[in-house]
Amino acid sequence: MNKVKADPNETVRGVIHEIRSRMGAIKLAVTTLQDIDPGPEDAALLLKTADEEATRVSIEMSGVTALVACMTDRSRERAADIGTALRRAAIAAKRRGVETKVSGPRSLMVKSRPTGLDQALPIVLSLAGDLDARVTASLYKRGDVALVRVQPVNSGAPAKTKLLEALLQQVGATPRDSSDAVEFTFALIVA
């Protein structure tokens, strides 16, 4: 299957827009609390919003670093073990405070960029979990593709952000529509 290569400028613009919107929401909440008397219920909601958005910005800034590393990585797609990479990513995500339970084959060879996978997957797990500190990552073999499904344990559907899309695209993954999880596939390499 031929994939359309995203315009890198467009990708970066989309990611920046998202981060800027979050910063805008924080500023809006703070100035409203400071200069407008919003009432106790709204004040509590604004504080919660500012706190959540600050957490998301922090995760996304790490994601931007990973995205830049992937975008400047000149290596070609080749065989990569997604089973091992997912487990490595779970360990890295744990350092960021996201507990990930990985299930599925321990080893499955797919077409990807191994260095990019190590950069991108821990962030993908954090982004998929959003503010939830626990996610499950399930790996399946489906026909000629490997399917990865990342789902928050406690919260609802994860947000599909531009950054998430961009990171997946950089490692040769194809996002799939899902109402309750982040799903993506890789082309399998059959020995």
Place this chain on the structure above:
Amino acid sequence: MLVDDHPSIRVGIRPGLESGGFAQIVAEAGDGEEAVRIAIDAKPDVVLMDLNLPKMSGIEATRQIIAELTTCKVLVFSSAADEPHVLEAIKAGASGYVLKTAHPLEVVEAVRQVHQGQLHFTPSLAGMVLEELRRQSSLKLTPKEHALTQQERQVLELSEKGVSMPEIAKKLNMSPPRVVSLQNSATEKMRSASQG
């Protein structure tokens, strides 16, 4: 009506607009298609519209809402400050453009003015808008020929230099709402001239 794909922006702007009973938020939408569908049903007086939306851009949603609801005013509320976005919004029929970095009280004032049939542009964008209106005018009129008042000209000159609204107010020793009002009257005069 609030249109933004980030719920946190909608949460943040609501208290300012609803404070003192100034406005009532009758509907919210998170993408362009939803915005058009809900607006037609809710018939809001003013739509506060983000531009970078999923499914349908804010520009296209603005165009469709104005075509369907002739009395509805659209005020763009975006983080994009670049010329193409601002000019496209004007061409789509938006009555104003406020940056997401604006103070909530400026947003409230902008909604009030747009609701009253006036135009409102964040001061740092006003110069760009006026330049475009000038370009559209084949007469290439100068501010003097538009019969701008001295205060309007002073505000205009500082806006064109990119001076922020609070700084203009400080420099000219006037209140921020007065700066906004002068800027709008100047914009309106320029627009009338470019159309005439």
